[in-house]
Amino acid sequence: MIKTFFQNIAFRGAKYFSQRQLISLTRQKLILPFYHIVSDETPVHIKNLYEARTIVEFKEDLDFLLDNYKPISLNQLIEIHKTKNKPAENYFHLTFDDGLKELSSIVAPILKEKNIPATFFINTHFLDNQNLFYRFKESILAEKYAAKGLLDFSAENEREIDELAILLGENFEEYLKNNQPYLTSEDVKSLIEDGFTIGAHSKNHPKYFDISIDEQVAQTIESVDFLVQKFNLEYKVFSFPFTDDGIGVEFFKKIEGKLDLTFGTAGLKNDVIPNNLQRIPMEENKKGIEIIKSQYLYYLLKMFVGKNTVKR
Ligand SMILES: [Zn+2]
Structure with missing residues (x-):
C-alpha cells in the first residue's frame, strides 16, 4: 500500500526533474x-501476461537511453563490478x-543498427522449441477460452494445465511446432557471432520460492553450465x-564463486549481494523515459529512509 503510494508520487513527480539531476x-x-x-503484434503465448513493447516504443526507449547513457557490453559490466570502481x-x-x-x-x-550490446537470458529446456513455459500455456488457454485472470497455475501443476488443454482441445506440441516461439541453437550462435552475450534463465522457469534450495542451485548451475559448454562462453551469468x-543468503553462498553475475528484477536498487544486480522492468504501460525517471525518483524518496538496498 505504502509502496504503491510512493511509486505514484515518484511517477507524478518525475517530470519536474531532468534525467541529469536525477x-x-x-x-x-x-x-x-x-x-x-519487442513486437508490433504480441504473440498469443504472451498476450495475456504482459504487453509487448512495439518497435516504435522500443526505439524511443533506446533513443532516451542513448541520450543519457553510454551502452556497455556484458564484459565491461563484469569488469566494472570486479574492480568495484564507481562508473566513470x-x-x-x-x-x-x-x-x-x-x-x-x-x-x-x-x-546492431544502433551499436548497442545486449545479453539474452535463455531457459535451457525451451531452447530449440523443446518445451513451452507454463505461463505461456496459460496465456494460450486464456486467449482461446477468454479465461483471462481465471488461470493461475504454478510450475508444479503443469500437468494440470496439460490435462486441461487436452480437455479443451488445445495441443501445445502443435503450437510449438507451428509458432516456434523460442530461439534455436543456430539463432543463438549467430547472435553470439554478432557480438551479443548469452546467459541462463534457469532450466524451465520455476518460481524459485516454490522449490527447495537444492533445486534452486541445480536449476541455476546446470542451466549456466549447459549454455557455457554448448556455446563455448567465457563468462557465466544468470537471471532469476x-x-x-x-532468495536468501544461503542460496548465494552455495553458488559463490561459480558465476560472474546474477540479475534480479527489483528496479533501481542496490543489493547486499555484490554480484547480484537489480534491473529495471521496462514492460509497463508507460514510456521508457517515464519508467526510468520514476525509478530514479522512487530511489531518491527511499534514500531518506535508507531503503534502497535489497536485504537478504
Ligand atoms: Zn522469465
Whole structure:
C-alpha cells in the first residue's frame, strides 16, 4: 500500500526533474533496463501476461537511453563490478529474458543498427522449441477460452494445465511446432557471432520460492553450465526466473564463486549481494523515459529512509 503510494508520487513527480539531476542526486550512473520481447503484434503465448513493447516504443526507449547513457557490453559490466570502481560515466546494459525468437528477428537488428550490446537470458529446456513455459500455456488457454485472470497455475501443476488443454482441445506440441516461439541453437550462435552475450534463465522457469534450495542451485548451475559448454562462453551469468525476491543468503553462498553475475528484477536498487544486480522492468504501460525517471525518483524518496538496498 505504502509502496504503491510512493511509486505514484515518484511517477507524478518525475517530470519536474531532468534525467541529469536525477542521476546526480542519486549517484546512480549505471542502469540495467530489461525486456522480454519487442513486437508490433504480441504473440498469443504472451498476450495475456504482459504487453509487448512495439518497435516504435522500443526505439524511443533506446533513443532516451542513448541520450543519457553510454551502452556497455556484458564484459565491461563484469569488469566494472570486479574492480568495484564507481562508473566513470553514465552507463546502461540491456538484457532480455526468456530467449524468444523475436530477439533474433526484431531486437538484434535494431540493436546492431544502433551499436548497442545486449545479453539474452535463455531457459535451457525451451531452447530449440523443446518445451513451452507454463505461463505461456496459460496465456494460450486464456486467449482461446477468454479465461483471462481465471488461470493461475504454478510450475508444479503443469500437468494440470496439460490435462486441461487436452480437455479443451488445445495441443501445445502443435503450437510449438507451428509458432516456434523460442530461439534455436543456430539463432543463438549467430547472435553470439554478432557480438551479443548469452546467459541462463534457469532450466524451465520455476518460481524459485516454490522449490527447495537444492533445486534452486541445480536449476541455476546446470542451466549456466549447459549454455557455457554448448556455446563455448567465457563468462557465466544468470537471471532469476520471475524474481529473486525472497532468495536468501544461503542460496548465494552455495553458488559463490561459480558465476560472474546474477540479475534480479527489483528496479533501481542496490543489493547486499555484490554480484547480484537489480534491473529495471521496462514492460509497463508507460514510456521508457517515464519508467526510468520514476525509478530514479522512487530511489531518491527511499534514500531518506535508507531503503534502497535489497536485504537478504
Ligand atoms: Zn522469465
